[in-house]
Amino acid sequence: MRLADLGRRATALGTALSFASLGLTIDNVLRVRRPSRGTVAEAEPLSVLIPMRNEASTASRCLTAVLEAADRWPGPVRVLVLDDESDDGTGALVAEMAGRDRRIEVIAGSPPPPGWLGKSWACRQLxxxxxxxxxxxxxxxxxxxxxxxxxxxxxxxxxxxxxxxxPYPRQIANGAAERLLQPLLQWSWLSTLPLGVAENSSRTSLSAANGQFLLVDAVTYRQAGGHEAVRDVVLEDIALLRAVKAAGGRGIVAEGSEVATCRMYDGWREVRAGYRKSLWSAFGSPAGTGAVTAGLCLTYVLPALAALAGSRVGAVGYLAGVASRAVSAGCTGGRAWPDALAHPISVLLFAALAADSSLARRKGELRWKGRVLEGVR
Structure with a gap:
């Protein structure tokens, strides 16, 4: 087969996959669950658990909002904050706020034991x-x-x-690197995970979650092994949902842009460091991540390149990918235009960061917040 024929067939396949993804994105946007303002919660205990490691710049704003939300809770509330060996004044700041509101309780965290990653250990203590x-x-x-x-x-x-x-928070993205990459977080599950099937399925592979804001029944959490069950997993949020499913429970991701916002990273340096620690395991293993990123490039990058070379099929595939990204942004409170037009660039950058993450893991160079990530999975 000639190279030109192979390229046309690959472009046609990528375009077909892009259209299928657009269809799933639209279906998911129509069926995704959303917390509804004005609904009434049961009068049961609520424990708000917040691990903090060098969070002096965000702690006050976070806790102020938490206390305002706690005012509406009909039952008893405890706001537990773990100061995870911070050296930027986080502990003093939180202690001062605790002195003004007795619902806040500050826990002095201990170093992670062997085999534990820092966040999972902090959540376990909480x-x-x-x-x-x-x-x-x-x-x-x-x-x-x-x-x-x-x-x-x-x-x-x-x-x-x-x-x-x-409930997946709305992601605040400022600057080129954030605007190219952060919208992929919600788009990734809206365009690939059949939410209607996942909601009632016990299959652990049909799981999406975000530890930025996550609610779990306390009894089920402990029956599933809690964070001990995911103690050495970098993406502990998805792993926790899988543990809950494995224990016979049910859990889903929801569209939470109207209940929470989050700015994960500030600028390219933080973006790269954040993705570097975890992308190698995003799809189960470095090999799985490599296979998925190759598939993403086939689906969203190749049609765009073919379109630049004059391919009408490629142009159709490119526009389907742009539409999927725009629909996702409209659903999750993101910026659709003109950012969606750069979707192939976003996918290429994601693939490059995934390769960087896999290489860093192979070299033993994974780090996060001053700690070396060893023995991770």
């Missing part, structure tokens, strides 16, 4: 100090909640009979 029943709400310190976040999210959790709910 869960050990929480109410033994009710709802556990895990929250990252760079998340800002809306006043109805706890009540509307917990009401959705209980009304659907779920054990875990992950």
């Amino acid at each position: 869960a050990d100090a929480a109410f033994p029943y009710g709802v556990l709400a895990f929250l990252d310190a760079d998340v800002v909640l809306e006043p109805h976040a706890f009540t509307s999210s917990a009401a959705l959790l209980r009304s659907l009979g779920l054990d875990l709910l992950s």
Whole structure:
């Protein structure tokens, strides 16, 4: 077969996959669950669990929003903050806020034992100090909640009979690197995961979650092994949902742009460091990540390149990818235009960061917040 024929067939395949992804994106946007403002939560205990390691720049804003949301909770509330060996004044700042509101309790974290990653160990310490029943709400310190976040999210959790709910916060993206990459977080599951099937499926492979804001039934959490079950997993949020499913529970990802916002990274340096620590394992293994990124390039990059060379089929595939990205942005509170037009560049940059992450893991160079990540999976 001539190279030109092979290129046309690959372009046609990529275009077909792009159209299929667009169809799934639209279907998911129509069926995705959303916490509803004004719903009433059960009067049960709520434990808000926030690990903090050098979060002085975000701690006050995070906790102020948490307390406002806690004011609407109908039952008892504890806000537990773990100071994970911070050296930037986080502990003093949180202690000062705790002195003004007794719902806040500060825990001095201990170093991770062998075999544990820092965040999972911090979450384990928090869960050990929480109410033994009710709802556990895990929250990252760079998340800002809306006043109805706890009540509307917990009401959705209980009304659907779920054990875990992950309302995906709206991602704040400023600057070129953030705008190219951060929207891929929501787009990735909206364009690939059949939410209608995943909601009722016990298959652990049909899982998406975000530890930035995650609610889980306290009893089920412990039956599933809690964070000990995911102690050495970099993407502990998805792994926790899989553990809940493996224990017979149910959990889903929800569209949470109206209940929480998060700016994960500030600029290219933070973006690269954040993705470097985890992308190698995003699809199960470095090999899996490589295979998926190759498929993404076939689906979204090759048609765009063919379009530049005058291919009408490639142009159709490119536009289908752009439409998928725009539909996702419209659903999740993101910026659709003109950012969606650069979708092939976003995919290429994602693939480059995935390769960088896999190489760093092979060399033993994975680090996060000053800690070396060893023995991770």
